[in-house]
Amino acid sequence: MRAFDVMSAPALTVSPRTTVEKAAALLAEHGFAALPVIGDNGELAGVVSGEDLLREQLRTRRTAQRVADAMNPCAVAVDADMPVGEVARQLLGHHYRSLPVVCDGVVVGVVSREDLLRALTPQDEVNAARVSKLLCDNLGARPWDVVVLGGAATVLGVFHNHDEELAARDLAASVPGVRSVVVQPCASPA
Incomplete structure (x- = not known):
């Protein structure tokens, strides 16, 4: 079983130009911890988490207007062909709740701990x-x-x-x- 087999798709994503308010609303509405940030060609540009957005909103000197101001551009992703055991090691080893799934650099889904539990439970x-x-x-x-x-x-x-x-x-x-x-x-x- 591979990441592609257990991921949720299509991924709910935002662009670097998305407003911070809209990204925060999407996170709250769907109960996600983070959203992949994608560029114009669907490539992974970063990840923005609720923690990132909250941190930006609490800064005294400036607040982010766009996701680009708050996102982490050093996003970790898993390849669609990665075995689920390795996906689990990535999630648990780094304490991630979810990771973007990419195929040829393009975001095709998101795999979460819940996705893995569902797939691995008979x-x-x-x-x-x-x-x-x-x-x-x-x-x-x-x-x-x-x-x-x-x-x-x-x-x-x-x-x-x-x-x-x-x-x-x-x-x-x-x-x-x-x-x-x-x-x-x-x-x-x-």
Whole structure:
């Protein structure tokens, strides 16, 4: 698996001419830590982070008007063909939350820690967590034991009545990717 396989695309970017206010609004609206700054031909010109923008706004002598005034021109990027293990080492080793992904020098996406987690977590485990959350949200927080293998979910738990068993089955079946559900009541702990 390569950076291209796990990245978010298209990348939300700004230009050096973008106003600081617009860049800050984009960061806040999308919950990103930083944005790639691209030149006229799509090449990576730098990165501007919320920290960069805040630092510029707090300076007493001058405040940045454009992204070019606040950005870091020494941006680190990963190549689209870089293996995800190396991407993870770059992100974690340098404490980055995300990195631009480039192909022939042009920004084609962004890869974040969340992108890597999503790609490296088996789908059955994701679905089991979704089923557990649905059960807790709708039937109450209990020690639900949910296992999903190949789309087949098994729900073990203490049910107060038959209607709760049916509700658990229906909730589990509502999770995309779950193809079948078995509900197995357990005896309540003494």
